[in-house]
Amino acid sequence: MQTPSLPATVTTPESRTLPTLATPLAGSPAAPPSRVSIEGTVVADRVYRAAIFGFALCVPILLLLIFVEVGVAGWPALRQFGFGFLTSSTWDPVAGQFGAAPAIAGTIITSIIALVIATPLALGGAIFLSDFAPSWVRQPLAFLIDLLAAVPSVVYGLWGVFFLLPLLREDVMPFLRDTLHLGATPFFRGPAYGPSVLAAGLILSIMVLPYIAAVSREVLMAVPRSQREAALALGATRWETITGAVIPFARSGIIGGVILGLGRALGETMAVTMVIGNRHELSASLFAPGYTMASLIANEFSEATNDVHLSALMAVGFVLLLITLVVNGIARWLVWQTGGSRS
Amino acid sequence: MSYVMVALTVVAAGLAIVPLVAILGYLIKQGAGALSLEFFTSMPKPVGEAGGGMVNAILGTLILIGIASSVGLPIGIGAGLYLAERGGTRLANLVRFLADVLNGLPSIVMGIFAWEFLVRPIGHFSALAGGAAIGAMMIPLVTRTTEEMVRTVPQSLREAALALGFPRWRTSLQIVLRTALGGIVTGVLVAVARVAGETAPLLFTAFGNQFFSTKLTQPIAALPLQVFVYAISPYDEWHAQAWAGALVLIALILIISVISRFVVRSKHGRAND
Numbered sequence: 001m002q003t004p005s006l007p008a009t010v011t012t013p014e015s016r017t018l019p020t021l022a023t024p025l026a027g028s029p030a031a032p033p034s035r036v037s038i039e040g041t042v043v044a045d046r047v048y049r050a051a052i053f054g055f056a057l058c059v060p061i062l063l064l065l066i067f068v069e070v071g072v073a074g075w076p077a078l079r080q081f082g083f084g085f086l087t088s089s090t091w092d093p094v095a096g097q098f099g100a101a102p103a104i105a106g107t108i109i110t111s112i113i114a115l116v117i118a119t120p121l122a123l124g125g126a127i128f129l130s131d132f133a134p135s136w137v138r139q140p141l142a143f144l145i146d147l148l149a150a151v152p153s154v155v156y157g158l159w160g161v162f163f164l165l166p167l168l169r170e171d172v173m174p175f176l177r178d179t180l181h182l183g184a185t186p187f188f189r190g191p192a193y194g195p196s197v198l199a200a201g202l203i204l205s206i207m208v209l210p211y212i213a214a215v216s217r218e219v220l221m222a223v224p225r226s227q228r229e230a231a232l233a234l235g236a237t238r239w240e241t242i243t244g245a246v247i248p249f250a251r252s253g254i255i256g257g258v259i260l261g262l263g264r265a266l267g268e269t270m271a272v273t274m275v276i277g278n279r280h281e282l283s284a285s286l287f288a289p290g291y292t293m294a295s296l297i298a299n300e301f302s303e304a305t306n307d308v309h310l311s312a313l314m315a316v317g318f319v320l321l322l323i324t325l326v327v328n329g330i331a332r333w334l335v336w337q338t339g340g341s342r343s
Numbered sequence: 344m345s346y347v348m349v350a351l352t353v354v355a356a357g358l359a360i361v362p363l364v365a366i367l368g369y370l371i372k373q374g375a376g377a378l379s380l381e382f383f384t385s386m387p388k389p390v391g392e393a394g395g396g397m398v399n400a401i402l403g404t405l406i407l408i409g410i411a412s413s414v415g416l417p418i419g420i421g422a423g424l425y426l427a428e429r430g431g432t433r434l435a436n437l438v439r440f441l442a443d444v445l446n447g448l449p450s451i452v453m454g455i456f457a458w459e460f461l462v463r464p465i466g467h468f469s470a471l472a473g474g475a476a477i478g479a480m481m482i483p484l485v486t487r488t489t490e491e492m493v494r495t496v497p498q499s500l501r502e503a504a505l506a507l508g509f510p511r512w513r514t515s516l517q518i519v520l521r522t523a524l525g526g527i528v529t530g531v532l533v534a535v536a537r538v539a540g541e542t543a544p545l546l547f548t549a550f551g552n553q554f555f556s557t558k559l560t561q562p563i564a565a566l567p568l569q570v571f572v573y574a575i576s577p578y579d580e581w582h583a584q585a586w587a588g589a590l591v592l593i594a595l596i597l598i599i600s601v602i603s604r605f606v607v608r609s610k611h612g613r614a615n616d
């Protein structure tokens with residue numbers, strides 16, 4: 001592998017032929033450093049600083065632009081329907097009535113299902129990887145869990161449609177409803193079609209697991225060794241060390257990781273669109289089809305019949321944007337508190 | 344008690360990779376049958392005819408990745424350099440925080456934003472709009488990795504370059520950035536792998552195309568879009584093609600991910616010399 005070398009860049013032919021003192025800005029880039037004019041250097045440095053400053057500014061500008069564009073596009077619907085947009089459950093493009101309550105509820109319910117399933121698995125896995133796994137297991141296993149995050153949403157959706165939905169329809173749903181008699185509760189009632197809020201929650205749980213696991217592992221590893229050694233020295237078992245000394249130290253980081261997973265679950269689109277059934281319906285039963293905000297936009301946007309419909313979909317996008325901004329902001333803040341560095 | 348709980352963490356770790364195995368296994372089982380050389384070289388067949396390929400979508404995805412990279416890489420790397428060199432300032436902290444927030448932005452929101460910003464004013468779907476949408480999604484990832492990698496470059500290297508009379512900007516670009524290049528390439532590959540499979544931002548921007556098109560101002564086909572359309576269609580022949588497309592897509596992503604791992608390894612090997 002070639003290492004960067006100073007002489008190669010200094011003695012290129014072009015750098016020799018260029019005038020040095022006469023052309024401060026244009027000449028200085030390739031001029032031999034020893035004879036470069038100080039002014040040229042200063043100007044070039046300023047230009048460089050301004051350039052990277054400009055690139056850095058692109059990040060807040062982009063975010064602001066998204067916020068404004070989507071907000072302005074959704075404003076007509078928000079103004080027309082007011083607070084009822086969030087609470088009404090009538091979504092009728094023909095009559096021009098739009099209420100996003102079913103989609104908002106669906107988003108929250110599917111996300112909760114996802115977190116309830118994914119959090120214990122991700123946290124357990126993270127504890128195993130950070131504290132108990134032998135080193136030859138650690139790397140490959142962490143890699144495999146990370147790979148879950150690399151699988152595209154649409155592939156999860158495809159798998160969901162042809163593997164998960166039949167499995168739910170034939171086995172899982174009848175088992176929950178009839179064998180476990182959970183059909184007596186309002187949550188597991190009704191015919192087992194397959195496409196359902198439950199299916200969306202399940203697929204989301206797989207999708208957010210790697211994010212929660214990655215952040216949890218990182219904050220657990222960031223807990224100082226001395227913390228563990230102190231607990232062990234006091235006679236704690238290895239598990240007591242985890243619950244008594246490690247987790248309290250990493251608590252806010254772990255919570256941050258879970259909230260980060262929540263952010264992912266709230267905005268996940270393709271896989272959910274493919275398995276949730278896409279119906280504007282508010283049902284207590286997890287077996288019933290539903291909608292999430294993201295799947296509502298994905299499903300109806302290209303068929304938006306009129307300006308109000310389009311604006312209503314934009315408004316749904318804006319509400320989703322606001323929720324995820326707040327959720328992600330809180331998550332990042334919590335993770336930073338514990339000193340986990342990234343992801 | 345202690346042993347039971349430790350055993351439970353092992354079970355949790357095991358359960359966490361069950362879905363991965365299930366998905367990849369099922370994908371290979373379903374996709375391998377439909378995969379052939381024809382898939383890479385021919386156009387989609389009409390409904391009802393088996394076979395055909397997705398050459399337009401494969402090419403389209405590569406073009407979209409190219410556009411996305413030319414949007415996402417300069418901004419991401421530039422912003423990352425800024426964060427690494429101006430680390431402590433208030434603005435830097437804000438940019439870092441917002442980059443993380445942007446990273447968590449739902450992809451569908453990026454899609455409707457790009458539609459509103461790039462498609463609606465122009466009046467038609469285009470490859471450029473789709474590429475820009477997924478390019479914007481690359482920015483936060485590239486920014487954060489660049490920053491991290493540039494930070495690992497020893498201060499002594501900067502000082503050596505400055506002592507030799509290098510201006511700061513050359514020190515930054517030719518010494519610091521080049522030293523950190525291995526890690527940055529990894530970050531870029533991870534970002535590419537992530538956006539290669541993005542579908543939601545392309546739904547209303549690149550839109551998809553049943554024909555062969557490489558025009559940047561026209562709608563363009565993309566592998567994930569094609570997989571989505573075929574998956575929700577009612578035709579068995581199309582389902583087979585969706586599986587094959589998904590297999591190609593995931594192979595592409597896995598290859599990029601694995602390459603990125605090796606880049607890191609070789610980079611670290613060099614840093615330790």
